[in-house]
Amino acid sequence: MTVSDTDPRDPLRSGEGGAPGPSNGPVAGFRDVLPLLRPYRVPLGIAFFLGTLGTAAGAVQPLVVSRMVDTFQSGLPLGEAALLVVLLLVSAVLTGVRELVIERTGERFAYDSRERLVKHLYSLPMARLDFRDRADLVTRVTTDVSETRTFLTSGLIDLAISTITVLISLVMMALIDPVLLGLSFVAVLVVFVVVLALGRKTRPVGLQMQNALGALAESVSRSLGSMKTVRAARAVGRESDKAMAMASEVRRAGLRAAGLRALLQTVSGVAVQVLLIVIVGFGALRVASGELTTGELSAFIMYLMLMVTPIAMVGNVVASLGEAFGALARILEIKSEPTEPDIQTANSSILAGHADEVFRFEDVSFRYDRPTSSVPDTTELTLSSVSFSVARGETVALVGPSGAGKSTLFSLLERFYEPTDGRILFHGQDVMELSRDKLRKQLAYVDQDAVVLSGNVRENLMLADTEATDTECIDALRQVGLVQDREEGRRYLEKQIGEMGMRLSGGQRQRLAIARALLSGNPVLLLDEATSNLDSRNEALIRDALDLSAIDRTTLVIAHRFSTVVSADKIIVLDMGRVIAQGTHHELIQSCELYNELAKHQFLSGHAEKT
Numbered sequence: 002m003t004v005s006d007t008d009p010r011d012p013l014r015s016g017e018g019g020a021p022g023p024s025n026g027p028v029a030g031f032r033d034v035l036p037l038l039r040p041y042r043v044p045l046g047i048a049f050f051l052g053t054l055g056t057a058a059g060a061v062q063p064l065v066v067s068r069m070v071d072t073f074q075s076g077l078p079l080g081e082a083a084l085l086v087v088l089l090l091v092s093a094v095l096t097g098v099r100e101l102v103i104e105r106t107g108e109r110f111a112y113d114s115r116e117r118l119v120k121h122l123y124s125l126p127m128a129r130l131d132f133r134d135r136a137d138l139v140t141r142v143t144t145d146v147s148e149t150r151t152f153l154t155s156g157l158i159d160l161a162i163s164t165i166t167v168l169i170s171l172v173m174m175a176l177i178d179p180v181l182l183g184l185s186f187v188a189v190l191v192v193f194v195v196v197l198a199l200g201r202k203t204r205p206v207g208l209q210m211q212n213a214l215g216a217l218a219e220s221v222s223r224s225l226g227s228m229k230t231v232r233a234a235r236a237v238g239r240e241s242d243k244a245m246a247m248a249s250e251v252r253r254a255g256l257r258a259a260g261l262r263a264l265l266q267t268v269s270g271v272a273v274q275v276l277l278i279v280i281v282g283f284g285a286l287r288v289a290s291g292e293l294t295t296g297e298l299s300a301f302i303m304y305l306m307l308m309v310t311p312i313a314m315v316g317n318v319v320a321s322l323g324e325a326f327g328a329l330a331r332i333l334e335i336k337s338e339p340t341e342p343d344i345q346t347a348n349s350s351i352l353a354g355h356a357d358e359v360f361r362f363e364d365v366s367f368r369y370d371r372p373t374s375s376v377p378d379t380t381e382l383t384l385s386s387v388s389f390s391v392a393r394g395e396t397v398a399l400v401g402p403s404g405a406g407k408s409t410l411f412s413l414l415e416r417f418y419e420p421t422d423g424r425i426l427f428h429g430q431d432v433m434e435l436s437r438d439k440l441r442k443q444l445a446y447v448d449q450d451a452v453v454l455s456g457n458v459r460e461n462l463m464l465a466d467t468e469a470t471d472t473e474c475i476d477a478l479r480q481v482g483l484v485q486d487r488e489e490g491r492r493y494l495e496k497q498i499g500e501m502g503m504r505l506s507g508g509q510r511q512r513l514a515i516a517r518a519l520l521s522g523n524p525v526l527l528l529d530e531a532t533s534n535l536d537s538r539n540e541a542l543i544r545d546a547l548d549l550s551a552i553d554r555t556t557l558v559i560a561h562r563f564s565t566v567v568s569a570d571k572i573i574v575l576d577m578g579r580v581i582a583q584g585t586h587h588e589l590i591q592s593c594e595l596y597n598e599l600a601k602h603q604f605l606s607g608h609a610e611k612t
């Protein structure tokens with residue numbers, strides 16, 4: 002089981018699996034917030050406590066000022082002035098420490114959220130990732146977490162402290178003049194109700210905004226990822242228009258959010274001003290009639306002012322609620338997707354019992370299901386009742402027309418997907434009962450696209466074996482003909498290869514991917530058209546390297562080169578997801594019409610004619 006699957010401490014864990022909601026799905030709310038904040042309750046509690054102390058220190062200040070005003074006639078109020086300075090200093094220090102605690106907690110929250118989200122994303126089943134856009138997922142890990150962090154830490158504490166400040170001010174004002182307070186209370190209540198009502202409207206707009214941002218990232222990354230194709234197809238204008246359409250969507254949602262925010266801030270600002278004017282006017286009347294002293298009115302007004310900032314703050318926090326809850330909903334949506342279940346049981350070790358048979362496919366059928374669908378999928382099977390076996394040390398070639406299901410077979414071997422029916426045995430054990438990690442430790446896989454990662458050559462090689470020394474890396478590079486000697490090898494290891502290996506030729510990328518597989522030393526090699534871009538000299542070199550590298554090595558190769566196919570111990574012919582024949586080249590030439598056709602047209606025809 003993966004960490005995020007089971008970890009009860011995971012605050013972003015929501016629900017137990019189930020289908021993911023659509024990205025415009027339910028908006029998150031306060032009910033989702035408490036479990037998220039539970040792990041940070043101590044520092045947040047401290048921040049709240051410090052904030053309350055700071056508020057209390059601030060709340061005493063109007064009383065001191067009131068005494069100063071009323072005792073001015075009888076002499077200089079030096080004692081009160083000194084007390085005021087001390088109170089100012091105390092509130093300043095408390096505010097500073099509180100901010101530090103909040104910000105540090107915020108960073109911890111963001112880090113923890115990202116860690117859990119990244120782990121969760123990395124363990125989602127391939128079938129689910131196939132339906133997700135990568136750039137949108139990246140936005141969830143970056144921008145959405147930042148939005149959530151700001152609101153859930155500083156925003157909420159500010160909200161709580163603002164409420165306390167308002168309450169303390171109200172109490173102090175009640176002590177000074179309950180009549181004036183009654184008036185203030187009604188006015189403040191009206192402001193709160195209006196602000197909260199407007200705030201609710203911002204939530205769906207916030208979700209729209211975050212989704213539009215995700216779609217924009219998706220569109221830009223799509224074009225940047227295939228810029229050569231886009232330019233060659235003279236589609237730069239169209240692609241940038243598409244990106245700009247997404248940017249307009251962001252702008253539309255942003256404008257709607259801005260409108261609501263402006264309305265909120267205006268309403269709260271105007272309400273506060275009206276409140277002040279009414280209270281000052283009414284208070285002046287009460288001083289004139291002798292029911293209040295000037296000092297008391299000063300204190301009352303100061304308490305009112307003390308309330309103004311928090312009320313405005315509440316307006317701001319409520320205005321940012323929409324975006325924060327929108328971002329949170331997008332994070333929770335991913336977290337609600339079940340991760341790839343894995344097995345860590347005692348019997349998950351690879352048994353060496355069936356020494357001679359490495360793989361056996363028993364009536365394996367497979368369909369690429371739509372992951373969110375709850376109704377049975379009616380799409381065609383990609384593989385149907387596939388059965389074959391591979392013995393230790395054998396080289397088995399998979400051949401067949403494009404789309405026959407050859408790469409899909411490799412994906413099942415790697416357990417990227419699970420068979421819909423039938424079993425795949427590895428050394429006699431059902432792969433479903435093996436830990437993916439242990440199974441993959443036995444396999445060295447070279448993808449059809451010879452995937453290499455941005456970074457340098459060394460990083461790419463060490464992806465397979467983190468302990469590999471430079472000498473081992475250089476040996477692997479020499480085996481595939483990428484370098485001739487150690488000196489060149491040392492320089493080559495530092496070479497930056499660009500995103501997706503853009504700074505390498507197609508053949509160099511393939512050789513690097515094969516070098517990585519060789520370096521891993523894993524006993525079963527899965528090569529998916531891994532030498533298609535190589536010239537015949539380099540292809541022969543790689544064939545020798547593969548032959549030499551391990552006598553016991555079992556190789557499954559999806560091949561279209563005649564030389565690779567003809568020398569295989571066994572050839573499996575696939576057509577439309579079915580195994581239609583298997584045998585050696587000479588057997589198949591006699592017995593399989595499709596194989597004959599492939600040999601004529603698909604394999605290198607020059608060689609084919611020599612047979």
Ligand SMILES: Nc1ncnc2c1ncn2[C@@H]1O[C@H](COP(=O)(O)OP(=O)(O)OP(=O)(O)O)[C@@H](O)[C@H]1O
Nearest residue numbers: 131369383401402403404405406407408409410449
């Ligand atoms: N991730 C996927 N999701 C849905 N369908 C897929 C996915 N990958 C492949 N397919 C479909 O499965 C079928 C078999 O694809 P596969 O890549 O296994 O064929 P192949 O024999 O390796 O073809 P080629 O020689 O062209 O690489 C194709 O119809 C393809 O469209």
